[in-house]
Amino acid sequence: MKVLRKSTIALLSVTAVLLLSACSGGRPESTEAPVESEVTNLGTVVDVAVATPGFETLVAAITAAELVDVLSLGGPFTVFAPTDDAFAALPAGVLEQLLLPSNKAALIKILTYHVIPGQISSSAVQDGDVPTVEGQSVTLATMGGVTVNGANVVTADVLADNGVIHAIDAVILPPDVKLSSLAKK
Numbered sequence: 001m002k003v004l005r006k007s008t009i010a011l012l013s014v015t016a017v018l019l020l021s022a023c024s025g026g027r028p029e030s031t032e033a034p035v036e037s038e039v040t041n042l043g044t045v046v047d048v049a050v051a052t053p054g055f056e057t058l059v060a061a062i063t064a065a066e067l068v069d070v071l072s073l074g075g076p077f078t079v080f081a082p083t084d085d086a087f088a089a090l091p092a093g094v095l096e097q098l099l100l101p102s103n104k105a106a107l108i109k110i111l112t113y114h115v116i117p118g119q120i121s122s123s124a125v126q127d128g129d130v131p132t133v134e135g136q137s138v139t140l141a142t143m144g145g146v147t148v149n150g151a152n153v154v155t156a157d158v159l160a161d162n163g164v165i166h167a168i169d170a171v172i173l174p175p176d177v178k179l180s181s182l183a184k185k
Contacts (some may be wrong), residue, residue, distance in 0.1 A: 041161060044072040045079050048160040054167065057087040057095070064099045065107045074160030076119040077133070080148045082171045085122035090171055090179065096183040108178060109134055114176045119163050122146050136174050148172060 002009040042048060046068050049055040058081050071077065087095055096108045112134035125146050130155055140150050146153040151170035158165040173179065 045160040046071045047165045051155045054083045077118040077163035078116040079165045080114045080168045081165050
């Protein structure tokens with residue numbers, strides 16, 4: 001009986017050791033960092049704007065304002081991106097004037113007024129004032145669709161690695177920017 005008991009304990013011990021070694025997966029310990037699984041890279045908000053039809057003028061403005069690095073390296077951002085049609089609706093000569101190096105400060109002010117720190121999907125938008133990267137606030141509303149300072153979001157939730165883009169149908173302006181001073185004379 002004593003021998004049977006010792007044999008049972010020995011058998012259970014060997015089984016436990018085998019089971020525990022099987023739990024380790026049989027792989028030797030590695031000192032290398034684990035490889036992350038492949039993730040689809042969407043690109044930055046600038047990359048996505050470049051690749052999306054209808055944002056050619058916006059991309060030209062971002063480039064002229066030298067904001068490519070700011071919008072590529074930082075974030076997350078929510079960009080209310082005026083479409084090409086929105087820029088075309090500006091008074092005659094204003095866009096051309098804004099793209100001139102002498103008006104770079106005004107262009108930066110206007111573009112950064114379209115950018116909110118953080119990533120806000122269209123379903124998460126709440127009515128109210130929200131500060132922009134420019135420093136002043138825009139008014140978001142959701143009644144009848146998402147709007148920013150009265151401009152309608154025409155395409156929502158264009159995702160990027162460092163934020164989200166919502167295409168809008170108008171160029172919104174900080175209260176202290178007057179386009180009349182930029183129009184061609």
